[in-house]
Amino acid sequence: MGYLSQSDHEIVSNAVAEAELTTSGEIVTVLADRSDAYDDVVLVWAAALAFSAMSLFAVLPQPFMDLWDSLVGGWSHVWTTGELASMTIALGLVAFVAGWLLLSWDPLRFALTPGPVKTARAHARAIKHFKVGAERRTHGRTGVLLYLSMREHRAEIVADQPIAEIVPPEVWGEAMADMLAEIKQGHIALGLAAGVRDVGKVLSEHFPRAEDDENELPDRLIEV
Numbered sequence: 324m325g326y327l328s329q330s331d332h333e334i335v336s337n338a339v340a341e342a343e344l345t346t347s348g349e350i351v352t353v354l355a356d357r358s359d360a361y362d363d364v365v366l367v368w369a370a371a372l373a374f375s376a377m378s379l380f381a382v383l384p385q386p387f388m389d390l391w392d393s394l395v396g397g398w399s400h401v402w403t404t405g406e407l408a409s410m411t412i413a414l415g416l417v418a419f420v421a422g423w424l425l426l427s428w429d430p431l432r433f434a435l436t437p438g439p440v441k442t443a444r445a446h447a448r449a450i451k452h453f454k455v456g457a458e459r460r461t462h463g464r465t466g467v468l469l470y471l472s473m474r475e476h477r478a479e480i481v482a483d484q485p486i487a488e489i490v491p492p493e494v495w496g497e498a499m500a501d502m503l504a505e506i507k508q509g510h511i512a513l514g515l516a517a518g519v520r521d522v523g524k525v526l527s528e529h530f531p532r533a534e535d536d537e538n539e540l541p542d543r544l545i546e547v
Contacts, residue, residue: 325546326354326473331512332544338516339542342523347530348465348486349540350522351453352515355547357474358448364436369422376418377411387414433474445470445477452545453481465530466540469498469518471506478502480522489529498522515544 327335339350380387387410426432433441449470465486470479480495502518505511 326356327512327544327546334512335515335519335544336542338519342519342526343542344532346523346526346532348467348523348526350467350469350519350526351540351545352469352519353452353471353545353547354511354515355448355470355472358441358472358477359444361432361436361440361444364440365423365426365432368426368435369419372422373415373419377415380411380414429474441475442477445472445475446479448472449479449481465526467522467526469502469515469522471511471515480518486526486529490525494525495522498525
C-alpha cells in the first residue's frame with residue numbers, strides 16, 4: 324500500500340512540471356518505504372543477545388541450573404561438563420532465535436538500527452536510484468533526484484556532475500528544510516512539492532531553459 328493518493332501524486336508531478344518550465348534541469352522524485360531491510364543489523368543484535376545469554380550463564384550458572392532442575396522434576400544433581408556445555412549452547416541458540424524473531428517486527432528493527440547506519444543506507448539507496456533513473460540520462464547531464472525514505476525518516480538530494488560542480492551541497496539546505504517542514508506535519512506530497520520548487524529555483528539560476536529544451540525525464544513521482 325502506497326503512502327500517497329492519486330491526487331497527492333498529481334501535486335508532486337505538477338510541481339515538477341512547473342519547476343522545469345524555467346530550467347533545462349530535470350527533476351526526479353522518489354518516495355521509498357525503506358532504504359534497506361537491515362538484515363545484517365538483525366544478525367548483529369541476535370548474535371549479541373546470544374553471547375550475552377551465554378556469558379550470563381557462565382558468570383551465574385546456579386540460577387539457571389536450579390530452574391532447569393525444577394522444570395525436569397525438581398531433583399537437583401551434580402552437573403557434568405557436557406551438561407554445562409549443552410546448556411550454554413542451548414541458551415545461546417534460544418536467545419539468538421528470540422532476538423531474530425523480535426527484530427522481525429519492523430518498529431523494533433528500525434528503532435534499534437543506529438542513526439548513522441540509516442543515514443548511510445538512505446544515501447546509498449538514493450545514489451542507486453539516481454544512477455538508474457537520472458544520471459547521464461539528459462542531454463546536458465542536468466538531472467536532480469529528490470529522494471525520501473519514510474521508515475528511516477531520511478531525505479537526500481542528488482545532482483548530476485555538472486550541477487554538483489557549480490552548486491555546493493549546502494545550497495540544497497533550503498530545499499531540504501522546506502521539504503522536511505511539511506513532511507514532519509504529515510504533508511508528504513506538499514513537502515516534496517516544496518522541495519521541488521526550491522530545487523527548480525536553483526536550477527533556473529544556473530541552467531535556464533533553452534528554446535529547444537525537451538522534457539527528457541518523466542515528471543511523475545516514483546513510489547517504491
